[in-house]
Amino acid sequence: MAERAGAAPAGTGEPAGEPAGAQAAAPVGTGEPAAAPAGTGEPAAAPAGTGEPAGGPAGAARGGDRPERILLVGMMGAGKTTVGRALADRLGWRFLDSDDQVVAATGRTVREIFESGGEHAFRKLESQALEMAVAAGPRTVIAVAGGAVLRDANRALLRRSGTVVWLRAPAGTLARRVTAGDHRPLLDDDPPRALAALAQAREPLYRELADLTVDAGDATPGELVERILAEVGR
Ligand code: S3P
Secondary structure (H helix, E strand, O other): OOOOOOOOOOOOEEEOOOOOOOOOOOOOOOOOOOOOOOOOOOOOOOOOOOOOOOOOOOOOOOOOOOOOOOEEEOOOOOOOHHHHHHHHHOOOOOEEHHHHHHHHHHHHOOHHHHHHHHHHHHHHHHHHHHHHHOOOOOOEEEEEEHHHHHOOHHHHHHHOOOOEEEEEHHHHHHHHHOOOOOOOHHOOOOOHHHHHHHHHHHHHHHHHHOOOOEEEEOOHHHHHHHHHHHOOOO
């Protein structure tokens, strides 16, 4: 599962000078400060040397003694919600989805939040939602929305809250599978292009964060659940 490190953005998800209400006029390049494409975080120094093994080989989940929680990360269309729900069912654990938490907390759709406050407003709410999801307690599977890894604080929270599983799929596969829908305004214009750009910027973050990387491109949700369970030793 280990791969080349690549040019690794250590995206902060903390844009300075966020253009409020910026619309997704292009598949990338909105909602974030100049120089940083929407949803990509800000390219900066490589995260190498963070002291965290990158990804780790299959079976080497480094969950260790962290709480009984599985946090699914990955791009839009990777199957986090479907797999997460099935995984939680199988374990008899609670299932939470960070986008659903945002909607429940605000009474607004993801699209409405993007439209009124831009991506930056959404990211703030997303961080709060993630904290709430973790605060729900252990024995929880959390589907973590694709862009949550952009913020340092979110990544730190994920890292200490349980076993992080990256559902990895090639951008081409994601583009075939993904549905734009009300909660994915970043994909309004040209989904394949947007996904490719976002994936390029984010994959180093997923890789850096993941205790376990599961290739999600070629498997059914049921197969992925079994793979994850086998790897995390449950
Ligand atoms: C986003 C992913 C979406 C949603 C929002 C932004 C992203 O969630 O939070 O559209 O930046 O990757 P899913 O990953 O659940 O689709």
